[in-house]
Amino acid sequence: MAEAMSQNRKVGFSLARHSTGIIASVLFLAPIVWTVLSTFKPAQEARQPPLPPWPTTGFSIENYQTLNSFGDGLWVSAQNSIYVSVMTVLLSVLVSVLAGYGFSRFRFPLRDFFFVLILSTIMIPFQSILTPIFLVLTKLGLHNTLTGLVCVYVTLQLPFSIFMMRNAFDAVPREIEEAARMDGANNVTMLIKVMLPLVWPGVVTIALFAFLGAWNEFLAALVLMTDQSKFTLPVMMTALQSGRFGAIDWGAVQAGVTVMMVPCLILFLALQRFYIRGLMAGAVK
Amino acid sequence: MTAITATSAPARLRIGVSRRQWVGLLYVLPAVALVTVFFVIPLGMTAWMSLHNWPLMGEHAFIGLDNYFAILRDTRFWNALKFTFYYTVIVTIAIFAVAFPLAIFIEKPRPLTNLYRTAFFMPAVVGFASASLLWSWLLNVDSGLFSPAAYDLGLTERKVNLLATFQPAFWSIIAMVVWKVAGFTMIILMTGLQSIPQDLQEAAVIDGAGPFARFRAITLPLMRRTLALALILSVAGSILAFDQFYIILRGGPRNQTLTAVYWIFNQSFVSFKLGYGAALSMVLLVILVALSLIQLWLLRKPEGLD
Numbered sequence: 001m002a003e004a005m006s007q008n009r010k011v012g013f014s015l016a017r018h019s020t021g022i023i024a025s026v027l028f029l030a031p032i033v034w035t036v037l038s039t040f041k042p043a044q045e046a047r048q049p050p051l052p053p054w055p056t057t058g059f060s061i062e063n064y065q066t067l068n069s070f071g072d073g074l075w076v077s078a079q080n081s082i083y084v085s086v087m088t089v090l091l092s093v094l095v096s097v098l099a100g101y102g103f104s105r106f107r108f109p110l111r112d113f114f115f116v117l118i119l120s121t122i123m124i125p126f127q128s129i130l131t132p133i134f135l136v137l138t139k140l141g142l143h144n145t146l147t148g149l150v151c152v153y154v155t156l157q158l159p160f161s162i163f164m165m166r167n168a169f170d171a172v173p174r175e176i177e178e179a180a181r182m183d184g185a186n187n188v189t190m191l192i193k194v195m196l197p198l199v200w201p202g203v204v205t206i207a208l209f210a211f212l213g214a215w216n217e218f219l220a221a222l223v224l225m226t227d228q229s230k231f232t233l234p235v236m237m238t239a240l241q242s243g244r245f246g247a248i249d250w251g252a253v254q255a256g257v258t259v260m261m262v263p264c265l266i267l268f269l270a271l272q273r274f275y276i277r278g279l280m281a282g283a284v285k
Numbered sequence: 286m287t288a289i290t291a292t293s294a295p296a297r298l299r300i301g302v303s304r305r306q307w308v309g310l311l312y313v314l315p316a317v318a319l320v321t322v323f324f325v326i327p328l329g330m331t332a333w334m335s336l337h338n339w340p341l342m343g344e345h346a347f348i349g350l351d352n353y354f355a356i357l358r359d360t361r362f363w364n365a366l367k368f369t370f371y372y373t374v375i376v377t378i379a380i381f382a383v384a385f386p387l388a389i390f391i392e393k394p395r396p397l398t399n400l401y402r403t404a405f406f407m408p409a410v411v412g413f414a415s416a417s418l419l420w421s422w423l424l425n426v427d428s429g430l431f432s433p434a435a436y437d438l439g440l441t442e443r444k445v446n447l448l449a450t451f452q453p454a455f456w457s458i459i460a461m462v463v464w465k466v467a468g469f470t471m472i473i474l475m476t477g478l479q480s481i482p483q484d485l486q487e488a489a490v491i492d493g494a495g496p497f498a499r500f501r502a503i504t505l506p507l508m509r510r511t512l513a514l515a516l517i518l519s520v521a522g523s524i525l526a527f528d529q530f531y532i533i534l535r536g537g538p539r540n541q542t543l544t545a546v547y548w549i550f551n552q553s554f555v556s557f558k559l560g561y562g563a564a565l566s567m568v569l570l571v572i573l574v575a576l577s578l579i580q581l582w583l584l585r586k587p588e589g590l591d
Contacts, residue, residue, distance in 0.1 A: 106309020
């Protein structure tokens with residue numbers, strides 16, 4: 001009797017837990033799913049409220065096709081976003097791996113000073129130094145260039161990614177290095193052939209954060225990219241949503257938002273383990 | 286050269302070692318250069334520019350602290366700051382009210398927990414700009430979801446424009462930010478919950494402590510550092526809020542939702558008062574650095590423990 005009661009309670013608890021989980025999941029996923037489904041409506045239907053969210057008057061990719069007809073076209077902005085994000089990933093990985101290795105394995109003058117200097121930039125909001133960044137880029141001839149934007153994004157990534165990489169290198173036992181040195185490996189071959197495979201998870205983590213950071217950043221891109229042909233996706237889509245190209249085409253806005261969201265969602269789902277790892281590292285420090 | 290060759294073997298070894306250590310400087314050089322050019326120099330320039338009348342075109346003139354005196358009289362900036370703090374308090378409470386129960390919900394490994402965790406976290410990887418664009422559509426009175434749905438369900442007599450007056454517009458932004466950020470805060474709180482030793486909770490159960498007593502006496506104190514971290518991340522992020530107010534509300538209705546960063550953006554890049562914008566930035570910077578110092582203090586390791 002008592003056993004049956006506790007069995008019932010268990011089932012009840014599990015039922016309550018899963019209904020809570022499912023309802024909450026639906027609430028969190030609904031806006032994303034709603035948007036993605038709505039993009040496949042014909043333009044005419046996309047102007048109406050999305051009730052129901054799925055296309056009722058036939059499946060269409062019209063909304064994606066019209067995206068290219070605004071200003072310089074969405075494809076240009078997409079290319080800009082891809083270029084900026086990929087370059088940010090490559091450069092921040094390169095710079096952080098080198099710096100992480102340097103901070104972890106060498107004792108040179110001012111080492112601690114430089115490390116604290118880089119980490120402490122996280123305390124200062126970049127929003128407050130955007131004007132001088134604008135002037136510095138102008139001085140360097142990088143004004144209104146995607147390369148200039150990449151430099152800014154890489155710098156913003158450095159405190160997190162150098163912290164990650166130094167910890168990753170610290171975790172590699174010294175014996176491995178000494179053995180390799182006995183075999184005649186110099187610093188560079190050691191870093192590439194011996195160390196890199198061991199700190200690989202850290203590299204994936206910082207690459208993922210660099211990509212998401214650059215792909216989604218809005219304010220710096222809005223301020224620093226004044227020429228429409230240099231707009232990244234968030235800036236371009238905001239211009240479209242503000243009615244800069246005539247009446248607001250909500251179908252196109254939804255399609256643009258989908259283009260912006262999908263790479264982030266796919267990367268996260270594929271590399272979730274590394275993402276959570278990065279969050280943990282940030283949280284534990 | 287001869288001096289080096291003349292030194293005894295151990296000393297030469299030490300010089301060799303220290304020279305090898307100098308190579309480290311080369312490894313960190315690119316990072317230091319980037320941080321110097323794109324962070325340290327701009328930081329110094331902000332302080333320098335804040336003492337100038339600095340238009341985009343033409344000569345700039347040194348005016349001492351005049352920009353700062355102007356800030357004291359700038360009621361619209363203080364209103365923006367007041368609104369920013371109001372938003373920060375409300376949104377932080379709202380985020381925690383959603384994220385904490387979720388963190389408890391997904392803390393223990395049970396069937397499907399990973400699936401739920403991923404679902405709750407999905408909006409967090411979408412950018413603020415994308416999320417704002419998405420919600421600006423959902424909130425639109427004609428083509429959006431909420432007003433027409435409420436109208437169709439008979440909840441309202443006509444389609445209400447949620448973005449036309451302050452209260453509904455403000456709470457719409459709160460809802461959007463909670464949707465976007467709660468999953469992130471949840472993961473941070475979860476790491477704190479998981480770090481609490483299980484036997485401590487079990488011992489308290491044996492001692493007859495109820496769930497609330499356990500939460501107050503064990504969970505909260507042991508999560509102090511995690512709570513402080515999640516709190517500071519939320520507060521700092523909210524004080525710097527810009528994207529959602531720019532994209533969804535354009536600072537409206539009637540400029541009531543201009544945040545501090547938005548006001549600085551307007552002064553610097555719409556009115557092109559670069560010197561004044563720099564002075565405003567310095568105020569923001571001091572607030573954020575003070576916050577970071579509070580963070581360091583809250584996150585300090587308890588004395589005697591490591």
